[in-house]
Amino acid sequence: MLQGIGHSHTERVLMAVAFVAFASTGYLLWYSDAFATVYERTVALVQMAPAWPAPLDKDAYNANMLALARYQAPEPLASLPVGEGTTTVPSAPAPRPFSTATTSVSIPGRPWPVATVYPQGGAILPFSRIVAYYGNFYSKQMGVLGEYPEDVMRAKLASTTAAWALADPSTPTIPAIHYIAVVAQGSATRNGHWIARMPDDQVDKALRIARDMHGLLFLDVQVGQSTLESELPALEHYLAMPDVHLGIDPEFSMKHGERPGTVIGTFTSADVNYAAGYLAKLVKDNHLPPKVLVVHRFTEDMITGYRQIRPLPEVQIVMDMDGWGSQAKKKNTYQRIEVAEPVQFTGMKLFYHADLKPPSTGMLTKEEVLSLTPAPIYIQYQ
Numbered sequence: 001m002l003q004g005i006g007h008s009h010t011e012r013v014l015m016a017v018a019f020v021a022f023a024s025t026g027y028l029l030w031y032s033d034a035f036a037t038v039y040e041r042t043v044a045l046v047q048m049a050p051a052w053p054a055p056l057d058k059d060a061y062n063a064n065m066l067a068l069a070r071y072q073a074p075e076p077l078a079s080l081p082v083g084e085g086t087t088t089v090p091s092a093p094a095p096r097p098f099s100t101a102t103t104s105v106s107i108p109g110r111p112w113p114v115a116t117v118y119p120q121g122g123a124i125l126p127f128s129r130i131v132a133y134y135g136n137f138y139s140k141q142m143g144v145l146g147e148y149p150e151d152v153m154r155a156k157l158a159s160t161t162a163a164w165a166l167a168d169p170s171t172p173t174i175p176a177i178h179y180i181a182v183v184a185q186g187s188a189t190r191n192g193h194w195i196a197r198m199p200d201d202q203v204d205k206a207l208r209i210a211r212d213m214h215g216l217l218f219l220d221v222q223v224g225q226s227t228l229e230s231e232l233p234a235l236e237h238y239l240a241m242p243d244v245h246l247g248i249d250p251e252f253s254m255k256h257g258e259r260p261g262t263v264i265g266t267f268t269s270a271d272v273n274y275a276a277g278y279l280a281k282l283v284k285d286n287h288l289p290p291k292v293l294v295v296h297r298f299t300e301d302m303i304t305g306y307r308q309i310r311p312l313p314e315v316q317i318v319m320d321m322d323g324w325g326s327q328a329k330k331k332n333t334y335q336r337i338e339v340a341e342p343v344q345f346t347g348m349k350l351f352y353h354a355d356l357k358p359p360s361t362g363m364l365t366k367e368e369v370l371s372l373t374p375a376p377i378y379i380q381y382q
Helices: 009-023 033-048 060-070 150-167 202-214 228-239 271-288 327-339 366-370
Strands: 127-137 175-183 193-197 216-221 244-248 291-298 315-321 345-349 380-382
Touching: 033 366, 127 193, 127 216, 150 175, 150 202, 150 244, 150 271, 150 366, 175 202, 175 271, 193 228, 202 216, 202 228, 216 228, 216 291, 228 271, 271 315, 291 380, 315 327, 315 380, 327 345
Parallel strands: 127 175, 127 380, 175 216, 216 244, 244 291, 291 315, 315 345, 345 380
Antiparallel strands: 175 193
């Protein structure tokens, strides 16, 4: 039962809205149990509605981007005595000033941080690090989401997220469920695209777990012989939610009609830009904070034309190194693919099983991952 005193301004507004909604039915029962029910439902609806994002703190954004790139501005040189009398040794040249208009921080002669547009307010990156568990509930082989019972998986993700926060105390962590919503198939399917689209009850399960953990949901799409243009609209009612983001996997994009799994697939920059543009429209139409778009990659040909990929104020793009292997191989692939072909942000996938196959002697440690330049801001476990 609601109490009649001590409500905040927001609560009083909500109570007024609920009262009007309840009174419009023809009843005037103030603080009745029925009114309490309407009030509670109104609170729930308001809490689900996305708030207009606060303005971006560009100074904090710049500082975080420089930290990921391990860049420190050079200290000015002190004045030194020379011979008889003194002279001043010129200071080191100052780095290029940060733009306060549309382009984010960059350093002349350095590929990182990447000069892209500033995100709009409410951006997750680079202010927090996302720690995601990947997979599909139907399969124990596709990742940790299906490998363990839900309670065990959730406990592991919570523990792993906390461990990353300890490894890098300067960067808060956010847990995420990275659920494969469209799964490429090794045999022909009735829809003709060699894919299986997951039913809503499975996506709802992933969303429930993410929200229970106060985290994010990523819906991953393996298009098979279909296209992003065909698959993303079917997920729009989820992607229009403020806490649901997108992953796309070129490994299973069979542009030439191959059977998924027989060759490594590919996306073009136009594919990535389409996905970003699709998300950007949802952000604008629904007044959402920026979306995160994760693009998996471990070979050059998986993404062609990277220079033409255009991050948008509404969409933050993460190129995720998702190859498995020894520590040295993973570091080399990261440097050769994600670092050498910069887009905006980077990620690293860690495999609980595949990364342990000989000659590997273990997974990359958190400290080893954080020592990379740039430091990955998105971490995924399979």
